Amino acid sequence: MANFIDQANKEALKLMQNAQPTLIGMGIAKDTLPGMRENLILHAGPPVKWEDMSGPLRGAVVGGIIYQGLAETVDEAKELAASGKIDFDSCHHHLAVGPMAGVVTAKMPVFIVKNLDQGNYAYCTMNEGLGEVLRFGAYGENVINHLNWMEKTLYPILKEAIEIHGPIDIKSMNAQALQMGDEMHNRNKAGTSLFIREIASSIVKTNASEEDKVKVFDFLNSNDHFYLNLSMPGAKCTMDPVGKVKYSTIVYGMARNGTEFGIRVAGLGERWFTAPAEIIDGLYFPGYSMEDANRDIGDSCITETSGIGGFAMASAPAIVQFVGGTPADAVQYTTSMYEITLEESVAYKMPNMNFRGVPTGIDIRKVVETQIRPVINTGIASKHAGVGQVGAGVVRPPMKCFEDALQAFVEMLDNEGLLD
């Protein structure tokens, strides 16, 4: 008979396989996210204090404060952030996820994604596009204006369009995008296109002006990563129920705040196991080098946690070049992820892996035993606030996170008298 850990993992895997992430609507953070309030600012990764925040995260916080109207100037915003009058917390603690800095403030619009299988929710802001944006720590006037446009124009139209359209099945959209060359982390071109196709007629049916509709379409069309902010909450609401399975050794959360990398393991509840985040040895845009790079940042590796992203690299040859490899390397990356996972996804199949399902369910035991760490596709942010993306690459979580978690797991079993 299988032991109770294996049984717990089986149960956890069932939750992953059966999850039904579905976009059901949009709302304002303060009215939707549990525990959200005016003076609370959420950020990516495990909790971090203002003093310990890196450049881009601080920049995004400053931008967030100004956008929220809590301060008017940059200096005021910095002072306020340091004053202790603003509370900071991890997005993950409020059922949310955010790419890069991942800053969420009370009045930001968010997507509402529901896992129809378990009935739980996940939230994510809308993707801002490329260039000078809050998530890379920019806080200039353009950034704030753009955020305001997203709130005042984009949000009402999309919200109405989703209401007109009805729920959108993220899982099947992921599955299709995967077949079209996306891995839903660093490439979201197919997903974004599918989303536009799906929502187009509903946008047209909204009451907005023609001019605004055109702007919305242009914006969606110009932003290949728009879908990332749907694939992320999709992965988040898939993984959250796993976190409640006692004795499971599966990783249900991975996230970085630009200072530390943190993981969460099902059997160990809400604890974060953290270690300093790495600086990525990736492919830098001309003129930039590792010296310009911030430590690894963002909640987007929730995609890898759920089995897509870097785990599905074999299916996205187009991005392989941008992480400095060949298509054969991509297949190797994906193949090696089967060594640390427990199952293959039933829903997410990769055509050029002979329709094998993506590697699903990271087991901390396997990671420690094989010393193979999860592979994450990621963008690299400049360490200076506001510069933006300076490269892309492959990063892996520090081994210490997994070793500490394994040790804690054994201690827990010991405390419960379950080990000899």
Place this chain on the structure above:
Amino acid sequence: MKVNELFKSELKVINMGLESFYQDMKSQDVSAIHVNWKPAAGGNEKMAALLARMKSLQ
């Protein structure tokens, strides 16, 4: 005996250890695979012990 089944089948070798032995196999067109073997937990005794304790659960 199973050995006699081996004598009748195509030899397919898993090589674990010296990679040159694997290269020898490949150079003779023998179907082979090389295991990128590392001691459990990369030789970290403490981790190996923790893993062993978890594995002892039956």
Place this chain on the structure above:
Amino acid sequence: MKVNSMVRKNAYYDSVTLMIISREMKKIEGVDEVLVGMGTDLNVDLVEKLSLLTPELEGITPNDLFIAAKYDESKCTMDQIIQAFDEQINAKQDASAGDYQPPTLSSAVEHLKGANLVQISIPGRYAAREAEDALNKGLNVMLFSDNVSVEDELKLKKKAVEKGLLMMGPDCGTAIINGVPLCFANVLRRGAIGVVGASGTGTQEVTVCIDKLGEGVSQVIGTGGRDLSEPINGLMMSLGIDALESDPETKVIVLISKPPAPSVEKKILSKVSNCRKPVVVDFIGGDAEAILEAGAIPCVSLEDAARKAVAALRGEEIAAFEGFDAPENEINAIVDKAVASLKPDQKNLRALYTGGTLTDEAMKFLGENYQIYSNIPMTPDMAIEALEGEIKGHICLDLGEDEFTRGRPHPMIDPLTRSEFFDSHVDGTTAVVLVDCVLGYGSNADPAGAVAESVNSARARLAKEGKELVAVASVCGTDKDPQDLKKSVATLKEAGVIVMPSNMQAVRLVDRILARVSE
């Protein structure tokens, strides 16, 4: 400074490759300027302007590749520059990801469908666990690793016998399964002689001799050196005999081992006496009577074992072979010539072996007639430790033993240990140097070349004292081995080494020479 060039007609490499290569080539020590490019007029103009022009470049066309270089001849050669070019080209092509290498046995089994044998050469303290895992998965095991405890070996072999699987080793150097050489094994003709060997180079010598005689092997099963000890009780040799007896391809069985523990010998021989196929047994220096009694064929040497197996297979008369392939007068001429070249104080033997069982064979034969210092001495007082620095008398060494290999590769892989002993132990009192040269997969790429080099430098050293050196060698290998028997023999002969067809014949020849010089 020398200016030189090379032209390759219609050679095309993509631009990025060419550019990176020319940069890398400038880093070669001694290279002052180097240009790599396509032979267009303007490029040749540049070559000229840099004073790198050679007549060779005059007939070049735009579709030819050239390398033009200026370099310090005392530091490098054009060949080196061209070689560096080729290496860079190849390195670039190899840069793509190789075959997938799974991290664990379980995963390997999934990636190689139908895998049936695991070859293990990881550090001994981890090896038993992996071997056990393999047996549990129904896989045959070739365990090359040493430092596996007797307890573990017994446990593994019991499990293997229970499952009817091969558990070759630990410390098993040679096996050939279905015609595929494993670890240190030679490339042999396939045939009808099945071999179970507890000694690595002994097995190699027998199988190579079989090949030289025009026959082949069905299966060669290695058992590891401890199989016929009391605790292990010949578990794998017994299983091997059973497997070969029921193998339709095998017509004759050969067993090779150092003398087994008496109780084990009894067990093995009783098995042999029930075997329906002819069995040739070479328990090097073992009890011939007992073997005969068991209805098997005893031998006087490894080569003899091969000859008798072939004879048994061909249904020919089985007689002991104790001489030479060459006619007696030729042998005498070789001995005369060798002895004549030596000075009166050159009396000593220096036998420097890389193969363990080959050393045993030499010691067993020569040790009867001479007092020889060795790490496997006939009597304790002849142990190598008794030498204490000062070198005197005859010496015969198995350089593959732990005492010489600590911290460095086996001399069959890396000939450095033997080269060092040539330098330190071959002196003005040396009459004969006796060596083996083991070819095959896993062995050094050119052991004969290394021996030739050592012989040449020793000869140059002795020449200063006005002395000659006599070197005798045998090559354990076949023409199909990667190192090639013919080529190895030619290399040795070119260095003036007397090459004999087998270790035993080399030993006998040395015996004749020593007998003459000690008269």
Place this chain on the structure above:
Amino acid sequence: MKTVRTLKASRIAEDLHTYFIEKRYLKMRVHSVFQTSANLVTQDDVLITMVTASRDIMPMGLTLDVTEPFEWPFLIDDTVEYTGFPMLSVPSRQCRIELQNVKRWTPYLHNVKYGNAKARLQTLKRLKVIVAKHDSLGIASLVNMLDRWENVTVADCDNVYCRFILYDLVQFLQAVKMKDWRAAGNQATMLIGFGPGLTPSCDDFMSAVLLSLYYDEGVEKSEREGRAAFIESVVSAAKKQTTLVSASMIQHAAEGKASGLYLCVLRALLEGKIDALEDAATSALQFGASSGSDFLFGLCAMHQIIQTWRVSV
């Protein structure tokens, strides 16, 4: 008996497609084989380039649908035949490449939305910075001298190729700037075939020049003839003076054709789209066909000249 190995093409360049339809029967020879590409040459010295999926498709080229790393099923000098059926066959290797239901790829730009002067100036400026930052092994480091080419010295050169060609290159650019097409044609012969690489650096540079001229929307009637003669003289010089691969690249450029990545850079430049330029130029430098930096240098040089033409008009 050996079985016939069948490979499938996934994409084909339109010009090659038309060529096959026109020819009905073709006998070709394998000209060269690289890791991710291979060239065939017809009896009329037309070059056909096959690539694997990780490589950019070329004019007169096709992409094979194969997994990588890929070993090409033929060797240099093997004969390849096309007999009107939608496939190529390599009789001596029992191998064929199927061309059925293959997607077409357009090897030239269409629907270019020319951007305004300001935007184009910005993209050009950005492109120069990108090229300057790239560690070039060819002549691209000369991009730094584009703003002041009347006063260059050898100190501007960081390698032997730049030093050798600097003077001739400046003369060439000067002639083009003055629209002295005859002088430019003569001067071009002093460049073609020079530099490192299978496609020598100056050839990459020159194809960028020709490609830019092709898409220059402001040609006046009076200069058409002169330009055409210049282009013709460059193409014919290339046939004599440089490698076959280079000569075909230059010929294609004269017809407005180039590999996919190069076209992307050009489009971004023409349309004045900074983001698109950033991505395309980076890819062209890192992963593009050979000598991307020399090609981009050529774009910078030629577009700078085109800008000055516009200003002076």
